[in-house]
Amino acid sequence: MLETRSPLVKKVLFVCTGNMDRSPTGEALLKEKAGFEVQSAGTWPQAHRRVSESLVNWADLIFVMERHHKEYILHLNPEADRKTVVLDIPDMYYRNDPELIRILKHKLSTCLGIKM
Numbered sequence: 001m002l003e004t005r006s007p008l009v010k011k012v013l014f015v016c017t018g019n020m021d022r023s024p025t026g027e028a029l030l031k032e033k034a035g036f037e038v039q040s041a042g043t044w045p046q047a048h049r050r051v052s053e054s055l056v057n058w059a060d061l062i063f064v065m066e067r068h069h070k071e072y073i074l075h076l077n078p079e080a081d082r083k084t085v086v087l088d089i090p091d092m093y094y095r096n097d098p099e100l101i102r103i104l105k106h107k108l109s110t111c112l113g114i115k116m
Helices: 022-031 053-058 067-076 078-083 098-112
Strands: 010-016 036-042 061-064 084-086
Touching: 010 022, 010 053, 010 067, 022 036, 022 098, 036 053, 053 067, 061 067, 061 078, 067 078, 067 084, 078 084
Parallel strands: 010 036, 010 061, 061 084
Antiparallel strands: none
């Protein structure tokens, strides 16, 4: 079967701890934008979707919420350092919290050079 995904599509992975609030909010925001294929995952064993080496390898760009998430990613694949960005968003927001959305839009606009 031929792959129909455009080569211009950027694959983005959002990572937080439990994949319950921050990373799913980031995923939902970026999925609205053309040109992105987006997934989210968490670092905890109990995460809704746990980050894996295959997800890390799949992504062109990885947004992690905190520095310890990046350390987890680098444990899975040290070469992911060049494509991992720490957003510095603490675990104090609920999914789709208006302040979380505002912060994510600002940081994603800056990092990706797009209007959110």
